[in-house]
Amino acid sequence: MHLIADIAATHIRGRGRQTFLSIAGVAMGVGFSIMMASLMQGSQEDFIDTLIDTIPHIAIEDEERHPPVQPASMTFDAVKIEGLRPREKLRGIRNADGIIASLESWLPGDVAPNLTGQAVIRYAGKDLSVTVVGIDVDAERLVSTIDDDMREGSLDDLNTTANGLVVGDGVLDRLGAKVGDLVTVTSPVGVVRKFKIVGSFHTGAVANDNGLGYTLLKTAQVIQDKANVVNRIRIRLDDVNASTPIAARLESQFGYKAESWEEANEGLMEAFLIRNIIMFTVVAAILIVAGFGIFNIISQITHEKAHDIAIMKSLGFPESDIIRIFVIEGLAIGAAGSLLGCVFGFALCQALGQVEFEFAATTEVTRLPLMYSVWHYAIASGFALGSAAVAGWLPARNAARLNPVDIIRGAA
Amino acid sequence: MTDGTPLLEARGVTRILPGIVPVTLVENISIVFGHGEFVSITGPSGSGKSSLLYLLGLLDVPTTGEVFINGVSTAELNKTERAETRLKTIGFVFQFHFLLPEFSALDNVMLPMRKLGLRDAVEMRESAAGLLSALGLEEHLHKRPDQLSGGQRQRVAVARALANDPPLILADEPTGSLDSRSTEQVFHILKKIVDNEGRTVIAVTHEMDFAAATERRIHLVDGRVAQDEAQSPASAMRGGGPEALGSHAQS
Incomplete structure (x- = not known):
């Protein structure tokens, strides 16, 4: 295995329970994000389906976008013509x-x-x-x-x-x-x-x-x-x-x-846009919170491993190597969490799909509208990985800046 | 190796810690070290002996003055280049072993080799095993640091310092936390490195026995060189270790 990855692996292996909790945190974030995206988009699709079922996709009306030009205006090159009575049509x-x-x-x-x-x-x-x-x-x-x-x-x-x-x-x-x-x-x-x-x-x-x-x-x-x-x-x-x-x-x-139909329901389309913005904001917030878990564990590792960092630097490891070790750790937790989260999210969607509703007015049974899209999984995982990388990088950058002399002196 | 260029040279090196009250750690030190020297640096606490070692080892940067390695100034090197120089030409041994706790003795010794990445895995493994065996650790290759005694750990640390075959070993109180038997062992190992392999070892120590047994002793007081005396090679040869030279421990 590559040296840097090897060192990163020993750090994570040494703390199973904590690592598991961080992974679970990311997995929950990713899972719930996927479920929410699936539900939001599903209900949107369902709504649009219902809507465009009842209205024409296109309606040609006996109207024009702009008032017709009067023959007088075409004949005379005038700025304004007053008192014209439009032709009855x-x-x-x-x-x-x-x-x-x-x-x-x-x-x-x-x-x-x-x-x-x-x-x-x-x-x-x-x-x-x-x-x-x-x-x-x-x-x-x-x-x-x-x-x-x-x-x-x-x-x-x-x-x-x-x-x-x-x-x-x-x-x-x-x-x-x-x-x-x-x-x-x-x-x-x-x-x-x-x-x-x-x-x-x-x-x-x-x-x-x-x-x-x-x-x-x-x-x-x-x-x-x-x-x-x-x-x-x-x-x-x-x-x-x-x-x-x-x-x-x-x-x-x-x-x-x-x-x-899109033009006829412009307000609705705007509402959907706002709904989607809200959804992505909440999803981002969930995943950033999950990122804090990673930040926490990585910064704890950097503190505990200050001696290791010092000795590696004195042996001749550049700062970039030290940063890489901890970013890899963050990414590994993020990747494991994303993978688990995708499974969890899919399971949540499946479970929600089983829920049945009965409306009083109609006797037909309705299920929650869910939409399955690879994009939900890709976006949630991508965001989780991104926040994991940042969560690893922030403490890593500080750790890499440590002066080995200070730590070696402190230990002596 | 003997083309006349000194292995290591400090030229007017001063290190001042900035602050409200600036602290001068070492002041205007100029020393030359050749190949195959066994040097001890002594001095009272706070005399700047460790600071000097870190400056010589490129772990710290002088406020003024320059450190030359093989005749080349290191003043212009950036952090990454200094790290690379350390990797190739300097081996460190500290008072505490600083071994990576999750890695076996063998893996710890292989760490600098893998970082340098010049040899394949099998070669590195053999070479690391050879270094550890030469230090009497052939039985403990796969033990982790917490399964080794203090003296064994320090020998692993010495093996790690030797991993990339550097011409210069810098040791900061290498026997500071060892019992007398282990101290003797480590001292002999360092001496062997100098005598048999032509490397230069510079060791900071506060143990007079240790210092007395080295060939050259530099005594620092208040960040300045107070004494730099070379013992005659003959008397150094006669002495086999710090215990044997206990009576000379006065400098």
């Missing part, structure tokens, strides 16, 4: 059929047209304002999970019932209606129609459950008085992570605002 995505046909030809995913508008549902003297979304049942199934959230009836009933309406279960509760009842729907443009409630859904998102209804696209176009108009195209991609670049491409191609 029929809202909606122009040539929606063309856009959808184009998207279906190349986009890796599914596309569904919507017409979203407000309406008031009246039943038994109660009024309730809801958002009514006109959908193409077969296309909508591919881009949203609404089919899975159906409580009563099904989306197919929309196709078989004239003026059928599917609403959230909260809407039914608030109206006091039930599936099969007839309700009156009044649109902002004054169209009034009788609708039959053919189904209800429960998504878990209160805003949707208490204020959303689905009907056929054609029916929605009638009550909103917008024949053949689509004001929203929902896209579900095969690869969620490609949504931002694809959204940018769609926007430049069609001129309409195309919003990716």
